Amino acid sequence: MTTTRVLTGDRPTGPLHLGHYFGSLQNRVRLQDGGAEVFVLVADYQVLTDRDTAERLDEHVLGLVLDYLAIGIDPGRTTVFAHSAVPALNQLLLPFLSLVSVPELNRNPTVKDEIAHSRQSSVSGLMFSYPAHQAADILFCKATLVPVGKDQLPHLEVTRLIARRFNERYGPTFPEPEAMLSRAPLLLGTDGTKMSKSRGNAIAIRATSDETARLIKGAKTDSVRTISYDPAGRPEVSSLVLLAALCLDADPVALAGEIGDGGAAALKKSVTEAVNERFAPIRARRAALAADPAFARAVLRDGCVRAREIADATLEEVRTAMGMRY
Incomplete structure (x- = not known):
């Protein structure tokens, strides 16, 4: 029987909160404990999609890993890794971008919403290519299940589209991952709007x-x-x-x-x-x-090593399929 492979993750922009816990984090632990092979992405490059700089990034990355371990993520069964530490994953972005048109990227409703709520007057090319970058995140490890909220479904459809077009053009390589919609109801922040790290209305998991x-x-x-x-x-x-x-x-x-x-x-x-x-x-x-941050850093380092091995193998498979083995 094939093991279910799950890809999920968070942007390191601040501490995870109770909305994250009940919306997705506890479900990751359930999937892990149920035997799924779980990959948790610390999406550090994606911090730059709607920000000029990634401030306090190292602190936020370490904070995410501490939160993961505290809630029950087991590094012996779940791979925790950082975007920027897996070069082969990001190399997949180039062939993936060739499989989607500019109008298809332009009309993605999730990107439109993220641009509308951006802190910047104009957005970078990284924001525009966000759906294709997420496709690389998901497909590098050939994830078959992706836990998402309804607002993220358009991104997953782009991933499925890219996988399908790659397979049609170059031969069967990638699965078309399925969405796992959370049944958790939305928790509001203390101001009555959606609980969010950026709105200052959240109760952090780590709060006293x-x-x-x-x-x-x-x-x-x-x-x-x-x-x-x-x-x-x-x-x-x-x-x-x-x-x-x-x-x-x-x-x-x-x-x-x-x-x-x-x-x-x-x-x-x-x-x-x-x-x-x-x-x-x-x-x-x-x-x-938190009193021994070296352990959390070792967990992330080991996870990045494993993710790099998988991404390198996938990239080699892609190069072979595309006739780019020189």
Whole structure:
């Protein structure tokens, strides 16, 4: 039986938060523990897609690796690697770009959205080629499953298109990877908008219990005293209820009923206690790992070695298929 190979990852632009954990991180651990071969990409080159420079990059990269290890990523079963450390992966970008047209890249809705939310008045060619670069990320290791949110589906379709066109033009080489959509509901940030590293509205996985309490205390709610779970009608309150329910493995409707007429203060107290209890062991592991950063760096270094071996082999296969073995 063929082992499922999974590619997933994050841009190192800041600490991972609770939205990341419930949206994708815990699922990576489940896939790993279920026997899938998991590759986790630290997408350092992609930091530059919407930024002039990659500030504090080394700190953010190390922080990602510490977060991964703390939540249960096992370097003995999962390969954690950095974009920039795998030259052969990035060499795949050139033949892949030849397989997609400028209009196809131009009308990608995910890229349009990312450009609209960019910090820059104009974007670089790296942003424009982002979907093809992601195709290289996915296909270099011949991943068959890619966990994505709905907003990332257009990127995956470009990857499938590139794989299909390469196979048609040069012979069967790449699988067409399938999307694995997260069933996790969206967690809002403390300001009532999508939880995001860049918006300053997120609760970091590594946050202390006091920081967590302060952030939740300042979270946006509404003026209705009775707590209910109504994501459409009361999004901010419902997101807090959902966060507590996820931490407690409880039903959000039942949990809201237990808080009842306690109002926002009782809700925030319940959420704070639930988050701090759920993440206490993860935070303790992370603090212990952070005290010995050499281990996390060794994990990343070893992962990069393995990724380079796989990427080199794939690039050789591509060169052979394209008649570029000189």
